[in-house]
Amino acid sequence: MNRFTLRPLETCNDWLEHLQQRRARIAVGLFIALCLNLAIAPALYAATDSLARGNAYALGLLGLVVIGLAAYLTTVILKPEKF
Amino acid sequence: MTSSTQHHHQPGGPREGRRHTPKVDMSGLYQRAFKEAFFKLDPRVMVKNPVMFVVWVGTIITVLLTFNPGLFGPVPDNPVLFNGLIAIILFLTIVFANFAEAVAEGRGKAQADALRSTKSETTARKILADGSTEEVYSTSLSRGDRIKVIAGDVIPADGEVLDGVASVDESAITGESAPVLKEAGSDVASSVTGGTKIISDELTLQVTADPGKGFIDRMIALVEGAERSKTPNEIALTVLLAVLTLVFLIVIATLPTPAAYIDSPVSVAILIALLVALIPTTIGGLLSAIGIAGMDRVAQFNVVATSGRAVEACGDINTLVLDKTGTITLGNRLAEEFIPLNGHSPDKVASVALAASIFDTTPEGKSIVRLAQQQGASLAFDQRTAEAVDFSARTRMSGTNLPDGGEIRKGAVDAIRGFVRSRGGHVPEGLDHAFEKVSRLGGTPLALCQNDDIYGVIYLKDIIKPGIHERFDQLRRMGVRTVMLTGDNRITAEVIAREAGVDDFVAEATPEDKIQVIQAEQAEGKLVAMTGDGTNDAPALAQANVGVAMNSGTQAAKEAANMVDLDSDPTKLIDLVTIGKQLLITRGALTTFSIANDIAKYFAIIPAMFAAAGIGALNIMGLNSPQSAVLSALIYNALIIPALIPLALKGVKFRPLTANQLLQRNMLIFGLGGVIAPFIAIKLIDLIVGSVGLA
Numbered sequence: 001m002n003r004f005t006l007r008p009l010e011t012c013n014d015w016l017e018h019l020q021q022r023r024a025r026i027a028v029g030l031f032i033a034l035c036l037n038l039a040i041a042p043a044l045y046a047a048t049d050s051l052a053r054g055n056a057y058a059l060g061l062l063g064l065v066v067i068g069l070a071a072y073l074t075t076v077i078l079k080p081e082k083f
Numbered sequence: 084m085t086s087s088t089q090h091h092h093q094p095g096g097p098r099e100g101r102r103h104t105p106k107v108d109m110s111g112l113y114q115r116a117f118k119e120a121f122f123k124l125d126p127r128v129m130v131k132n133p134v135m136f137v138v139w140v141g142t143i144i145t146v147l148l149t150f151n152p153g154l155f156g157p158v159p160d161n162p163v164l165f166n167g168l169i170a171i172i173l174f175l176t177i178v179f180a181n182f183a184e185a186v187a188e189g190r191g192k193a194q195a196d197a198l199r200s201t202k203s204e205t206t207a208r209k210i211l212a213d214g215s216t217e218e219v220y221s222t223s224l225s226r227g228d229r230i231k232v233i234a235g236d237v238i239p240a241d242g243e244v245l246d247g248v249a250s251v252d253e254s255a256i257t258g259e260s261a262p263v264l265k266e267a268g269s270d271v272a273s274s275v276t277g278g279t280k281i282i283s284d285e286l287t288l289q290v291t292a293d294p295g296k297g298f299i300d301r302m303i304a305l306v307e308g309a310e311r312s313k314t315p316n317e318i319a320l321t322v323l324l325a326v327l328t329l330v331f332l333i334v335i336a337t338l339p340t341p342a343a344y345i346d347s348p349v350s351v352a353i354l355i356a357l358l359v360a361l362i363p364t365t366i367g368g369l370l371s372a373i374g375i376a377g378m379d380r381v382a383q384f385n386v387v388a389t390s391g392r393a394v395e396a397c398g399d400i401n402t403l404v405l406d407k408t409g410t411i412t413l414g415n416r417l418a419e420e421f422i423p424l425n426g427h428s429p430d431k432v433a434s435v436a437l438a439a440s441i442f443d444t445t446p447e448g449k450s451i452v453r454l455a456q457q458q459g460a461s462l463a464f465d466q467r468t469a470e471a472v473d474f475s476a477r478t479r480m481s482g483t484n485l486p487d488g489g490e491i492r493k494g495a496v497d498a499i500r501g502f503v504r505s506r507g508g509h510v511p512e513g514l515d516h517a518f519e520k521v522s523r524l525g526g527t528p529l530a531l532c533q534n535d536d537i538y539g540v541i542y543l544k545d546i547i548k549p550g551i552h553e554r555f556d557q558l559r560r561m562g563v564r565t566v567m568l569t570g571d572n573r574i575t576a577e578v579i580a581r582e583a584g585v586d587d588f589v590a591e592a593t594p595e596d597k598i599q600v601i602q603a604e605q606a607e608g609k610l611v612a613m614t615g616d617g618t619n620d621a622p623a624l625a626q627a628n629v630g631v632a633m634n635s636g637t638q639a640a641k642e643a644a645n646m647v648d649l650d651s652d653p654t655k656l657i658d659l660v661t662i663g664k665q666l667l668i669t670r671g672a673l674t675t676f677s678i679a680n681d682i683a684k685y686f687a688i689i690p691a692m693f694a695a696a697g698i699g700a701l702n703i704m705g706l707n708s709p710q711s712a713v714l715s716a717l718i719y720n721a722l723i724i725p726a727l728i729p730l731a732l733k734g735v736k737f738r739p740l741t742a743n744q745l746l747q748r749n750m751l752i753f754g755l756g757g758v759i760a761p762f763i764a765i766k767l768i769d770l771i772v773g774s775v776g777l778a
Binding site: 058 | 137
C-alpha cells in the first residue's frame with residue numbers, strides 16, 4: 001500500500017513557481033522582508049533602551065531597504081547591460 | 084570602389100546649413116518633457132538608473148519622515164519643515180534628471196515624427212511572374228519582390244535598380260533638393276530609398292527590405308531611441324557610478340555607529356541628505372541625455388548610425404582610411420594641358436584627344452572635350468558611325484574605334500604603352516618625361532594614342548579641397564593618423580599626399596588593398612574608420628571599426644557599414660570623428676565635474692552633522708546653521724542638473740588637442756571648476772536660505 005502521496009509537494013512546487021513569476025516578485029520581496037523583520041526588530045528592541053517597539057520595526061525595515069539597495073547596486077555592477 | 088572615372092554626388096551649399104527637409108517640429112518640446120519627467124517617476128523606469136533610483140528611495144523615506152519625524156526614534160525638536168524641505172529638494176532632483184532625459188528623447192522623437200511624415204501608405208505596381216503588373220499596397224511588399232515605378236510615384240520601399248534610368252528627388256531624407264540620377268548596375272547610383280520620389284522616366288526595382296525594416300523605419304527607430312542600447316563606454320561609466328554609490332551607501336549606513344560613539348547622533352533625514360549629496364547625481368542624471376544627444380547630433384548631420392556604439396567608436400578612432408577622389412581632392416579632375424610627343428603638333432594632339440573622349444561622359448572626359456574644342460579641334464569623322472570603347476578596371480583605358488578601323492585610346496600610361504607595343508609601335512622617349520612632369524605637379528597623366536602611335540599626354544589636374552590640409556593638421560593634433568588610398572601612380576600620390584598633408588598613402592591601390600590596410604592597422608591595436616560606396620567596398624566597410632557608406636552607394640555597402648551618410652559626402656568622416664570625440668569629452672567632463680563637486684558638499688554637510696563633536700573648524704564656508712548647510716548643498720545638487728542640460732545636449736566645445744592636452748584642460752575647467760564652483764554656489768544659496776528664514 002502506498003502511504004505517501006506527492007500531492008502536497010506538487011502544490012508547494014506550483015506555489016513556488018507562481019511566486020517566481022515577475023508580477024509577484026515585489027509582493028514576495030515585501031513579504032520576505034516583513035518576515036525577516038519579525039526576527040530583526042525584536043532583537044533591535046531588546047538591544048536599545050530608548051527605542052519604542054514601532055521604531056524598532058521601522059529601523060529593521062530601513063536596514064532591510066539599505067541591504068536591498070546594496071544588493072541592487074551589486075547587480076548593476078555585475079550585470080550593467082541590464083540597466 | 085571610387086575609381087578615377089566615377090564621381091560622387093556632391094550636394095551644394097554648406098553642410099552646416101542643411102537639415103532634413105521635413106521640418107522638425109520642436110514646439111512644445113519642454114512642456115512635453117516636463118510631463119514626461121513625472122511619468123518617468125514610475126519605479127520600473129527609475130530602476131534603470133541606479134544613482135537616481137537611490138535618490139528615489141531616499142525621497143520616499145524623507146516623505147515618511149516628514150509626516151512622522153519620530154519614525155526611526157526620538158528626535159530632539161520637531162523637524163517637520165526641515166524633513167519636508169529635504170523631501171521636496173530630493174523630489175526635484177529626480178524630476179530634473181528625468182527632465183534632462185525627456186528633453187533629449189523629445190528631440191529625437193520630434194525628428195522621428197518629421198521622418199514619419201514622409202512615410203505614407205502608397206500603392207505599388209508589383210511585377211508578377213508572368214510579367215504583368217498588379218497594384219498592391221506598399222506594406223504588402225516584401226524582400227525580393229519586383230516593382231515598377233514611374234515619374235510622379237513615391238518609391239514604396241527600399242530597392243535596387245534592376246532596369247531603367249530615372250531622376251529621383253531624395254530631399255525627403257537628405258534635405259538636398261537637386262534630383263539624383265539612378266541607374267542599374269552602377270556602384271554609385273543603383274539603390275533607391277522608400278519615401279523618395281521619382282520625378283522622371285521609370286525604373287524596375289527589386290525590393291531589398293521587408294515592411295517596417297526599410298531605411299526610414301530604421302532611422303525612425305534609431306532617432307526615437309527605440310533600439311538604443313547602452314554603449315561600452317556608457318556601461319563602464321554605469322559600473323563606476325554604481326560602485327561609487329554602493330561605497331557611499333555603505334559609508335552612510337555605518338556612520339550612525341561612530342556618531343553615537345562620539346555622542347553626536349545623526350538623524351536619518353540628514354544621513355539621506357549626505358548620501359544624495361555624495362553620490363554622483365549630476366552625471367547619473369545627465370548620462371542618458373548625453374548619449375541620446377550624441378545620436379541626435381549625428382542625425383542632424385544627415386548621417387544615420389546603426390547604433391550609439393558606432394557614434395562612440397568615432398571618438399576613439401586612431402586611423403582614417405580615405406579615398407583620394409571626392410574626399411581629399413574634388414571629385415572631378417579637369418584636363419589642364421595636352422603635352423605633344425613624337426613630333427606631333429599641339430593641334431593634332433587636341434583633335435586626337437577630342438576623338439578619344441567624344442563618347443566619354445565622365446567629368447574628366449567632358450573636360451578633355453572642352454579643352455580640345457577650346458584649342459580649335461573638331462571631329463574628322465561621323466560620330467554615329469564610330470564605336471565607343473568603355474573604360475574598364477582591367478584595360479585601364481577607354482577610347483573610340485573609328486569607322487575606318489582606326490583605334491584611338493587614352494588611359495593609364497602603362498596601359499597605353501602596352502597597347503601601342505601590341506600594335507607593333509614604339510614608345511617615344513619623351514613619354515616617361517611627360518609622365519613624371521605631370522605626376523610631379525600632382526596631376527594624373529593620361530597617355531593618348533592612335534593605333535601604334537603615341538600622340539601625347541593629357542594632364543588631368545587634381546584639385547585638393549580647400550581647407551583639407553588644416554583638417555588633417557587638426558586630426559594629427561588629435562592623434563588620428565590619415566591614410567590616403569588612390570589608384571594614381573606613386574609620384575602623383577606622393578605629391579597629393581604631401582600637399583594635402585596626409586600621414587601615409589597607398590598608390591595604385593586596388594579594392595583589396597583597402598581591407599589589407601585596415602587589417603594591418605587593426606593588428607597594431609588601432610581603431611580604423613573608412614568610407615565606401617561600392618559593393619566591393621562592403622568587406623572593408625564591415626572590417627573597419629567605423630564604416631560610413633554613401634547613400635548613393637549600393638545596398639550591399641549600406642548594409643555592411645555601421646553608418647550611412649545621406650549627403651554622400653566622404654569628407655564627413657572627419658566631422659564624425661569630431662562628433663564622437665565631443666560625445667566622449669562631454670561625458671568625461673561632466674563626470675569629472677560631478678565627482679569634483681563632492682568636495683564642497685562634503686565640507687558643507689560634515690561640519691553640520693558633527694557640530695556637537697567640535698569640528699566647527701571644518702565649516703570653512705561659514706554657513707549659517709547645520710540645517711541651512713544641508714539644505715544649501717542639496718539645493719545646489721538639484722539645481723546643477725538643469726543648469727547643465729544645455730551643455731549635455733549641445734556637448735562641450737570641441738578643440739583639436741591631443742588626449743593629454745584635453746585631459747589637462749578638462750581637469751582644469753571641470754575638475755578645478757567642479758571643486759570651486761559649488762563652494763561659491765553653496766555659500767550664496769546658504770545666504771538666501773538664511774535670509775528667507777528657511778533654516
